[in-house]
Structures are given as C-alpha cells and as structure tokens.
Amino acid sequence: MHSSDRSREDIRRFVAQAARQDQFLEVVSGEEARARFHRHLDLSPRGEERVPLSAALGRVLSADVTADVDVPGFDRSVVDGFAVRAADTVGAAEDRPVALRLNDEVLAAGHAPELTVEPGTATVIATGGMLPRGADAVVMVETTEAVERPDGLFVTLTRPATPGAFVAAAGSDIGRGEVVLRKGQLLTSREIGVLAAIGLGEVAVVRRPRVAILSTGDEIVAPGQPIRTGAVYDSNGAILAAAVAELGGEPVPLGIAPDEDEALERLVARGLECDALLLSGGTSKGAGDRSHRIVAQLSDPGIVAHGVALKPGKPLCLAVTGGKPVVILPGFPTSAMFTFHSFIAPVIRALAGQPPTLAEEVPATLPVRLGSERGRTEYVMVSLVHIAGGGANGGAGGDELAAYPLSKGSGAVTAFSHADGFLAIDAQAEAVEAGTKMSVQLLGRSLTPADLIVVGSQCIGLNAVLGRLIGGGMTVKALNVGSMGGLAAARRGECDIAPVHLMDPATGAYNRPFLAPGLDLVTGYRRMQGIVFRRGDPRFEGRTAQEAVAAVAGLADCILINRNAGSGTRILTDRLLGPARPTGYWTQAKSHNAVAVAVEQNRADWGVAIETAANLYGLGFLPLQEEHYDFIIPAARRDRPAVRRFVEALEMLEVADALRAMGFIR
Numbered sequence: 001m002h003s004s005d006r007s008r009e010d011i012r013r014f015v016a017q018a019a020r021q022d023q024f025l026e027v028v029s030g031e032e033a034r035a036r037f038h039r040h041l042d043l044s045p046r047g048e049e050r051v052p053l054s055a056a057l058g059r060v061l062s063a064d065v066t067a068d069v070d071v072p073g074f075d076r077s078v079v080d081g082f083a084v085r086a087a088d089t090v091g092a093a094e095d096r097p098v099a100l101r102l103n104d105e106v107l108a109a110g111h112a113p114e115l116t117v118e119p120g121t122a123t124v125i126a127t128g129g130m131l132p133r134g135a136d137a138v139v140m141v142e143t144t145e146a147v148e149r150p151d152g153l154f155v156t157l158t159r160p161a162t163p164g165a166f167v168a169a170a171g172s173d174i175g176r177g178e179v180v181l182r183k184g185q186l187l188t189s190r191e192i193g194v195l196a197a198i199g200l201g202e203v204a205v206v207r208r209p210r211v212a213i214l215s216t217g218d219e220i221v222a223p224g225q226p227i228r229t230g231a232v233y234d235s236n237g238a239i240l241a242a243a244v245a246e247l248g249g250e251p252v253p254l255g256i257a258p259d260e261d262e263a264l265e266r267l268v269a270r271g272l273e274c275d276a277l278l279l280s281g282g283t284s285k286g287a288g289d290r291s292h293r294i295v296a297q298l299s300d301p302g303i304v305a306h307g308v309a310l311k312p313g314k315p316l317c318l319a320v321t322g323g324k325p326v327v328i329l330p331g332f333p334t335s336a337m338f339t340f341h342s343f344i345a346p347v348i349r350a351l352a353g354q355p356p357t358l359a360e361e362v363p364a365t366l367p368v369r370l371g372s373e374r375g376r377t378e379y380v381m382v383s384l385v386h387i388a389g390g391g392a393n394g395g396a397g398g399d400e401l402a403a404y405p406l407s408k409g410s411g412a413v414t415a416f417s418h419a420d421g422f423l424a425i426d427a428q429a430e431a432v433e434a435g436t437k438m439s440v441q442l443l444g445r446s447l448t449p450a451d452l453i454v455v456g457s458q459c460i461g462l463n464a465v466l467g468r469l470i471g472g473g474m475t476v477k478a479l480n481v482g483s484m485g486g487l488a489a490a491r492r493g494e495c496d497i498a499p500v501h502l503m504d505p506a507t508g509a510y511n512r513p514f515l516a517p518g519l520d521l522v523t524g525y526r527r528m529q530g531i532v533f534r535r536g537d538p539r540f541e542g543r544t545a546q547e548a549v550a551a552v553a554g555l556a557d558c559i560l561i562n563r564n565a566g567s568g569t570r571i572l573t574d575r576l577l578g579p580a581r582p583t584g585y586w587t588q589a590k591s592h593n594a595v596a597v598a599v600e601q602n603r604a605d606w607g608v609a610i611e612t613a614a615n616l617y618g619l620g621f622l623p624l625q626e627e628h629y630d631f632i633i634p635a636a637r638r639d640r641p642a643v644r645r646f647v648e649a650l651e652m653l654e655v656a657d658a659l660r661a662m663g664f665i666r
C-alpha cells in the first residue's frame with residue numbers, strides 16, 4: 001500500500017468510529033454516577049500497622065489512643081522557688097515577713113523528694129521539680145529573701161501563697177485512662193507531641209491504601225525527558241501521585257502506557273494488585289482511546305458509569321471490581337483534577353481511614369458574564385478577591401467577594417493551582433450574567449486575603465516588581481484578565497493595581513485617556529512592539545516594519561497571525577495595516593507568546609508582538625512602536641501599605657535594571 005492509501009484508510013476508520021461515538025457515552029448525572037460507584041465499593045480501611053513515632057507524621061490512627069499515665073505524672077513546680085505549706089504564709093506582709101526554715105534538700109527536676117515539708121519549713125525547688133510531701137504551694141524565688149541565722153538558713157516571704165500556687169497538678173494535662181486521640185485522627189506534629197507525652201514509642205495506624213497511577217497516550221512524555229513538537233509532558237501522573245499522598249494514600253506510579261493493548265493490559269493487571277487503580281486519558285472514544293476498552297473487560301461488576309453530565313469531566317469512566325475502584329480520568333489535566341477531587345478523593349480518604357470533609361461555601365459576585373454549555377453542570381474554577389468595603393483606608397477590607405473565572409479550559413494545568421474554589425452553573429443555564437451572586441465552594445479550608453491584588457494585563461516584566469515584594473514576605477494575587485478587564489476591576493474597586501496597556505485609537509496616547517474619576521495612573525515601563533518573523537525570511541529581513549507590511553500584505557501565501565480584538569496590540573496592528581486585510585487577518589491569538597509560537601512553528605509567517613517575546617522564541621524583530629505598560633490604581637487604595645510598597649519598588653534602581661535586562665524600557 002502507498003502511504004497515502006494507508007492514511008486514507010486511517011481516516012476512514014477514524015470517521016467510522018467517530019460516527020459511532022454518540023452510542024457509547026450513556027451520560028448520567030454526577031449524583032447517579034456517584035451512587036452507582038458507591039453501591040459496589042468497599043470503603044473499609046485496608047488493615048492496620050504499627051509505626052514508630054518518627055514515621056507517624058501524616059498517618060491516620062486506626063484506633064482510639066488511651067493514656068496509661070498521668071501528664072504531668074506528679075505535682076510539679078512551674079517556677080524556681082520554694083515549696084511551702086500555704087497555711088504557713090497566711091498574713092505575710094512587707095511589715096510582717098514570715099520566715100521559714102529551709103530543709104536540707106534541693107529538689108531539682110527528676111529527683112524524688114525525701115524530706116517532708118513540716119510546718120514552718122520550706123524546700124528549695126527548681127522548675128519541673130516534684131512537690132514534696134507536706135507542701136501545697138510554691139513561691140517564686142524573686143519574691144523571697146534568703147537569711148542566714150545562727151540557727152540555720154531561712155527564707156522570708158512578704159506575701160502569702162495560695163494553695164496550689166505555681167503547681168501543675170498530676171494529671172492536669174492528661175489523666176490516666178483518658179482517650180487522648182480518636183480513631184481516624186490525622187497525625188500532625190501536634191498529635192505526635194501528645195503521643196510522645198504519654199510515652200508511646202509507636203502507634204497503630206491505618207495501612208495506607210496503595211493507589212496505582214497510570215497515564216496513557218502515545219503523545220505523553222515523562223517530565224525530565226526531551227520533548228518533540230506535538231507531544232505533552234505527563235502532568236496528570238505527577239498531580240495524581242501527589243494528590244493521593246496528600247490524602248493519605250501511597251501512590252504507586254506505573255508510568256506511561258502507550259496506545260497499545262498489550263502494554264496497557266499488562267500495566268492494568270499490575271495496577272489491579274493495588275487497592276485502587278487510576279488511569280488518565282483515552283476514555284473518550286477517539287481513534288486511539290484504548291483505556292476504556294481494557295477496563296471494560298473487568299467484571300464484578302466492571303464499568304458502572306462511563307460519561308457524566310459534568311463539565312469538565314464528561315468522559316469519566318468509573319468501574320469497580322471486587323470492591324476495588326478502577327477509574328479512568330479524562331486526559332485533560334483540569335478535567336482529571338476536577339473529577340479526581342469530586343469522585344476519587346473521598347474514596348481514598350475513606351480507604352485511608354479518614355472521615356469525610358465538609359466543603360466550605362462562600363457567597364461571591366461574578367464580575368463578568370459567563371457563557372455555559374447546556375446539558376452539563378458546568379464547574380468553573382474561580383479566584384476570589386475582596387471588594388473594597390469602605391474600610392478606614394479603603395483597604396482590601398470588605399467581606400464582599402468577587403469571583404473571577406479562571407477560564408482556561410479543561411486542558412489547563414494552572415487553573416486548579418490558581419483557584420480558591422469553584423462555582424457550579426446549572427445544566428440548563430446558557431449563561432450567568434455579570435453581577436450574579438453565586439455560591440463558591442472553597443478548595444482550601446480558609447480564605448486569607450492577599451496583601452496586594454493585581455488584576456489586569458500580565459507581563460513577565462511585572463515579576464521584577466512583584467518578585468521583590470513577595471520575597472519580602474508580601475502575599476500577592478495576580479489575575480490575568482487583560483487591560484480592559486483590569487480597568488473595569490479598578491472601577492469596581494476589586495483590585496489594588498490594574499496593569500494596562502491601552503492605546504486610544506484616535507490619538508495614539510496610552511492609558512491616560514482611559515482614566516475615570518477616582519482612578520490614578522502610575523507610570524510603569526515601555527515595551528517595544530514590532531513585527532516578529534522567522535529569522536532569515538527575506539520578505540522581512542533587512543526591511544523596516546512599514547516596508548515589510550507593504551511588501552507582504554498582498555501576498556496570498558504570507559500568513560499573518562493577528563491579535564484578539566480589544567487588545568492594545570490589535571489596535572496598533574490595525575493602524576499599521578490601514579485598509580489592508582492580509583491572509584490570516586481573522587486568525588486571532590490571545591497573547592504575545594501565542595503569536596510568537598505560531599510564527600516559530602510555521603503556522604503563520606508574521607505577527608505583531610513585543611520584542612521580549614521575539615527574543616524568547618528566537619525570532620526576527622522589526623520595531624514599530626513603544627507600548628506603555630502602566631498601572632491604574634484606585635485612589636481609595638493608594639495609601640494601602642502594600643500599594644505604597646509596590647510604587648516604591650517600581651522606583652528602585654535594581655528593579656529598573658532587572659526590567660532593562662528583560663528588554664523593557666524604564
């Protein structure tokens with residue numbers, strides 16, 4: 001067969017399979033899928049083992065722990081001083097000191113007393129020393145005076161001591177017979193301290209469930225290896241292994257399975273030796289998607305749900321065999337993480353002996369309109385910012401929250417790590433309007449507001465400023481919503497700083513024309529924008545930007561990669577082009593990097609981007625015009641300490657140097 005015949009055959013097979021796709025996913029609701037899954041799972045912890053305290057961190061108690069001893073184990077002095085009978089000190093005063101004869105003993109910590117404190121006597125005692133018979137209080141050495149008399153050594157007191165003063169009673173911390181920690185308790189340094197205090201050298205913990213993790217796909221490459229164009233680093237494997245460990249499981253990484261039945265079958269068989277098996281990728285019915293076909297061979301009962309009406313997560317495949325979970329997570333990292341946390345994490349927690357967690361929800365306003373696909377409950381990762389609530393200095397203060405969607409799609413890996421939580425959009429809704437109050441389910445347990453909130457257009461140069469502040473201990477939340485989004489956020493009081501680069505098309509002036517009352521502008525830096533092209537391309541090399549555009553604008557095979565409407569760079573491009581509409585004009589990339597990649601990878605021949613991006617991708621560059629990247633600051637937030645420090649950092653020589661080194665002009 002000719003290779004073109006073969007590829008035609010491949011295409012026919014793909015189309016035939018794709019046509020049958022709609023039959024496979026019997027899509028059920030998330031609740032239905034979960035119910036079916038749990039009906040067959042055995043969620044009891046997988047046995048117990050004894051571990052030394054030194055290995056107990058992060059483990060879960062398999063049984064209640066009862067104290068066999070009192071803590072403290074004896075009545076103990078908590079100061080350096082004298083053990084006395086409180087009754088002897090009654091009436092002591094500056095003008096009527098009470099003198100007590102010192103017994104011939106010094107009670108250092110760890111020594112059992114031998115002498116009784118008889119009426120009229122006292123015994124020297126150190127912090128941690130055991131209270132002797134007869135004594136019921138301790139007086140601090142500072143409040144006494146030692147006196148040497150012919151008849152012996154005395155201590156005089158000028159104040160009475162109350163019974164029990166400076167004494168920690170035996171068992172006051174932990175009493176013998178008391179349950180100090182309960183089954184299911186996760187052991188942190190605090191609990192380990194308690195176990196040590198009652199003398200336990202080892203402790204019974206739940207055996208960690210072993211969770212096999214297998215990434216699938218011919219295109220997947222292990223991190224650390226070189227990568228070819230079109231391939232993808234295995235992020236799911238690393239994410240899942242870490243998430244399993246965080247939940248108290250023991251990850252068993254099985255690596256990457258190619259799209260090849262035999263290898264996949266062998267690895268699945270190995271995975272089944274563990275307590276659970278997680279695969280990712282290959283669960284929808286693409287031509288190369290084999291995972292579900294292998295998992296479909298399992299029984300007792302095998303696959304219980306394949307396809308859930310969730311976004312992300314639609315192709316999730318849940319199977320159980322002999323009470324053991326076998327799950328294929330979608331290949332896209334956000335989909336994989338989302339379905340892992342909502343379907344798998346509770347199962348691993350249960351197998352690890354931990355009680356379920358209760359998700360915390362907070363109300364928040366959606367600052368932008370969100371479109372949604374009908375038919376699937378859509379979950380949107382969001383970053384929360386506090387809306388200025390008229391605190392004394394217009395601080396980060398208010399309790400009201402705005403929920404910024406981190407809409408990067410199912411394939412993103414960063415959405416989950418940048419998110420504070422997520423909100424759900426009803427399966428029937430087509431959109432949620434800006435200004436709608438939503439309920440946000442938090443990912444972590446608490447929400448601490450950042451010191452500085454930066455919402456707008458993100459630029460790598462900003463790291464030179466923010467990096468300094470973060471290094472100095474400041475917490476910063478930076479959201480990339482573009483210049484217009486930043487301007488709107490500043491108007492609504494949702495940020496401290498909005499980095500923008502907006503050109504007024506009428507005048508060519510940057511940023512200032514867009515200010516509104518209550519908004520200040522702080523000058524940032526400039527970025528040289530120009531035409532990027534592959535080095536050596538004679539259509540661009542050696543020309544000015546204007547010459548090059550004039551030469552290529554009419555060429556059918558010289559493809560432009562344009563920027564999205566509304567971006568500052570697009571305005572510049574349109575001014576440059578005038579009425580010309582070169583090939584590729586309607587293809588819109590959303591960032592400088594995306595333009596540079598398209599040119600580097602030969603999908604386009606030219607575009608407009610900043611010089612830093614051209615350098616990053618080794619492209620040629622024809623300068624056009626400086627773009628002003630400045631900072632809009634709501635006047636009400638100008639005096640916040642974090643904002644002042646930001647403006648100060650911007651003024652620093654080192655920061656200006658760092659910016660210049662990156663190709664910016666300050």
Ligand SMILES: Nc1nc2c(c(=O)[nH]1)N[C@H]1C(S)=C(S)[C@@H](COP(=O)(O)OP(=O)(O)OC[C@H]3O[C@@H](n4cnc5c(N)ncnc54)[C@H](O)[C@@H]3O)O[C@H]1N2
Pocket residue numbers: 215216217219220232233234235236237280281282283284285286289312313314315329330331332333335410411
């Ligand atoms: N025609 C249709 N196509 C797709 C549908 C559909 O309903 N009809 N569903 C889409 C949805 S929703 C999802 S989610 C994805 C999931 O597909 P798979 O689970 O089969 O995943 P793959 O195709 O293998 O990979 C998807 C994507 O993720 C990358 N990937 C895979 N594994 C990893 C990994 N370990 N680390 C990082 N990235 C990984 C892979 O390279 C792909 O780019 O299907 C849609 N398609």
Ligand code: MOO
Pocket residue numbers: 310311312313314315330332335336410411
């Ligand atoms: O379910 Mo997929 O996870 O929408 O992207």
